[in-house]
Amino acid sequence: MPEIKEPIEKSEAAGHTGAPQHTPSAFHKTRSHRTAFAADKLATFFFCAAGIFLVSLLFLFAGYIIYSGRESLTFHFLTSPPRFMQRGGGVGPQLFNSIYLLFISSVFSIPIGVGAGIYMAEYAKPNTITKSIRLSLETLSALPSIVVGLFGLLIFINVLGWGFSIMAGAMALMILNLPVITRVAEESIRNVPSSLKEGSLALGATHWQTIWKLILPSALPGILSGVILVTGRIFGEAAALLFTAGMSSPHLNFGDWNPLHYTSPLNPFRPAETLAVYTWKVNSEGLAPDARQIADGAAAVLIITVFLFNILARYIGRVLQNRVRSH
Amino acid sequence: MISETENLPKPFCITSGNSDMDPRPPKPSYFFRETLGRHYTTLCGGIIILLTVVMVAFVAVKGLAAFVGAHPISPLQFLFSSQWHPDASASEGGPKFGALAFIVGSLSVSGLAVLFSAPLAIAASVLIAIIAPKSGENFIRPVLELFTGIPSVVYGWVGLSLLVPFIRNHFPGLGFSLLAGSLVLGLMILPTITTLTTDALQALPISFTEGSYALGATRWQTIYRILFPAAGSRILIGITLGITRAFGEALAVQMVIGNSVQIPGSVFSAMSTLTSIITMDMGNTISGSAWNNAMWSMALLLLLITFGFIVIIKVLGAQRTVKRGSNA
């Protein structure tokens, strides 16, 4: 819970933002000043109430989802395939699809995103190209995800003829992911102290050698935790996947890990319904009698996974930070 | 970690450019020491531009197809008519593609969402940035960041199973409504706006606050006379980003707004948005038909309105730089 302090006594704890210690004087006893203090107290109360309300709203929200889905959070639910018109189906293939899709899209988006981040932080000169990249990044990050999905439908399904597939979905997710990864990489690289860079350049290393050997390793904790955070967000994406990865999950053979086989879960050219899409679809087309329960469970699994990503990102960021410091 | 790499890493090894190879074998050529890496990162930047241009171009071409060709839709009718009868036969007067109901729907649901969440977000950000910076930074902000990642379908699902029945039981109408949609969106963008406004307040120089306190102002006076005006344009940028996100959201709203093709008469009436109609009709219409083309025109419209938001953000950002420049 946020600790709430009286404004008068808080200058030391709050640093620069605290109110100063007022010495009692005749001036302070004037009426207008008393009103000002009352208004200040009232405002403080209001801000604290708003903050507490917001945090409790979010906690209630998460609590409600996990509570409603609690009965579904079993090993069986997480691993077994959905059943048609019967009770007891799970979300196994969907969960797998979500993770696999995430992996494939990262394979494409991380190298390009980090590369572009390096360019923006290190090589970019203040010219038109840099400006266009900046504008492109802003455009990409503001795009409605359904528009990205439709673009995917146009290019990957209609033009390239891939069919609804993991690959098409991964490309759509890559487009959503790129601007965020680029920004994270650029910011982390900019945060690296410039003394490090100047020292290396002075010793005769090229700019790229400096980047690769010094700057990237120091920026890695930031990049990595940022990347995990954004991939966690992409995990729940649905609108961009409706018309790219598709809304069906074919029969998968989890004993066959050859990506060239059609029933192999690893085949990147099979349609793949993700957990988020399934959550959306099950409450609409769900014919199973326990559709409501499945949707509750799927929603709970979704937010727990997102939370796990978040914790993982923080943990990795901290561990790597310590390692970099100790070297 | 740093000492381990004696030999130079060649992460993306392409065999070319050996012409300027240094005669001494252990030292790799300048190509591998610099050119390759620089070109690779430049290429990545290029990919981003290319992707954006291709995407905008393709959506634009598909989106404009409805207005040309054999049975063109009048752009004015598309933008300003609310007559949406894509399946009407010739005897019924022919198909009509007026998208006004969707445009108004999208704008009103995202506008109302921001109206709900911006005040709360700003108030909470004052708590985090100014009143309780310690617990704000260590507790509230991580919680907010956690919540920015929650999938929108989850928001929609909670809206459908909790909010819609509640509105139906306590207010007029059917529950599926503008109100339900904007509350769901408002909750969804709350963490985003709060984080951004907090950043805006924290970015202000210490001297602003200290100077104000030194003059005897209370904290509230400092906040609303000094800090809010100073951080104003950045706060507005945060709010605009929130609208942008709400505006482009598809599934969470589609689940709770009822999807009636009408301009909502009150907050309790059902409505449609650009995104919800695209989600519902895109897959069921024949590619290349006027109906399907109209869907693409809506996608283009979504894109253009998003550009509008970006321009607003740019203008606000430019104002900030100008202000700061003149102050310094």
Next chain:
Amino acid sequence: MFKFLRIVSIVALLFTVSTGAVFAADNSITAMGSTALQPLVEQAANKFMDKKPDARVLVQGGGSGTGLTQVAQGGANIGNSDIFAEEKSDINAKQLVDHKVCVVGFAAVVSPKVTIKNVSQKQLIDIFSGKITNWKDVGGPDMKIVIINRPKSSGTRATFKKYALNGVEEAAGVSLTEDSSGTVRKTIAETPGAVGYLALSYVDASVQALEYNGVAPTIANITNGKYPIWSYEHMYTKGEPTGLTKEFLDYMMGPDVQGKLVSALGYIPVSEMKVSR
């Protein structure tokens, strides 16, 4: 650390290259389209592949429009559709060959609080066109009528409009529109005074299916032609099917699917129909 990164990037590169090779295989076909038909085709495809392990039938949704588009453009071998291709403009229906695999019956359904059991065609038209707005006008309780529609692009809506409402256009703006049968059922069950329409397989105890002109929506009444609100589910091919496509369509029409699967999933086998359209 960087050795690791290097390995990852090499693996990524190999992966990208290898995926290109996955495509070319002629023992696979794709059936794409209608989400209503998707469960049946999926189940049938699984059984078909059990029998013929080297064949691959990929079943995808996307909607009837997508299915017809893709089969006409050659993007899919089979296009699944809820409606006749001729009913969609802008598609060259002549080059498509229709395979009617089963029949779906639809019923007008109301919330259980609406106590009426039967509705005439005239009443139904008046309800959906907005002329009647209260259930008491058709012999029910004093309760406002709430129409739950499907999107205009939906095959279910097209069928219902054509066969139950005699083609009369519904009133605009007085109804809710839900994207899918599940949501329609949920909304009707929860909303007092609600009326909508559902495929018979979606009708359960939470909603009340109405008799139409005094005829109950049963499979028997549909097959003998007494109850008119039904439609075919189509699987279209571009030209006459050959090879694996033909084998799979034959399997769809064969006893394994028509005899067991079709009825198990709530559809009606075409072979039982005594009437046709």
